[in-house]
Amino acid sequence: MVREYQIIARNYDLAGRASSDIKRTLKAMNVPWSFQKRVCAASYEAEINVVIHSVGGYATFEVNDQAIILDFYDDGPGIPNIELAMTEGFSTASELDHANGFGAGMGLPNMKRSSDLMTVTSDHEGTHVHLVFLRGKADEK
Ligand SMILES: Nc1ncnc2c1ncn2[C@@H]1O[C@H](COP(=O)(O)OP(=O)(O)OP(=O)(O)O)[C@@H](O)[C@H]1O
Numbered sequence: 001m002v003r004e005y006q007i008i009a010r011n012y013d014l015a016g017r018a019s020s021d022i023k024r025t026l027k028a029m030n031v032p033w034s035f036q037k038r039v040c041a042a043s044y045e046a047e048i049n050v051v052i053h054s055v056g057g058y059a060t061f062e063v064n065d066q067a068i069i070l071d072f073y074d075d076g077p078g079i080p081n082i083e084l085a086m087t088e089g090f091s092t093a094s095e096l097d098h099a100n101g102f103g104a105g106m107g108l109p110n111m112k113r114s115s116d117l118m119t120v121t122s123d124h125e126g127t128h129v130h131l132v133f134l135r136g137k138a139d140e141k
């Protein structure tokens with residue numbers, strides 16, 4: 001199963017819509033709560049990043065027997081220094097983002113923690129965040 005979601009920049013009302021659908025789907029699959037939690041936490045952070053830091057993009061959500069795979073793509077402006085961006089507490093979020101409760105600089109580090117594999121590639125044309133959650137581990141038994 002593969003699903004795709006549009007993610008619209010600066011739309012705080014729709015922000016989290018993709019992650020909500022992912023959550024609903026995992027719940028319907030009877031995936032254990034602890035596993036749902038780590039997928040949803042990462043998914044929400046990645047989605048919000050596209051909303052607040054990019055010009056917009058889309059996500060894909062794949063479920064197979066081995067893993068849950070999430071991909072977030074946007075159309076820029078990209079992350080100039082990925083290593084710095086992955087540092088806990090680093091953020092370029094605006095006042096408005098802070099007013100909406102974002103900008104602690106914890107999204108990327110938390111995605112790294114909750115996923116089994118994370119790769120980030122980025123240039124000025126866009127960012128791609130790839131997240132893999134392996135099934136059949138302790139939290140899914
Ligand atoms: N899709 C993206 N496009 C461009 N820059 C990004 C993107 N995702 C992250 N960044 C950059 O990396 C920084 C760190 O991201 P991270 O998610 O860790 O923190 P944050 O979004 O600023 O705050 P938080 O996630 O805690 O609300 C961001 O402030 C931004 O500069």
Ligand SMILES: [Mg+2]
Nearest residue numbers: 045049107108
């Ligand atoms: Mg973030």
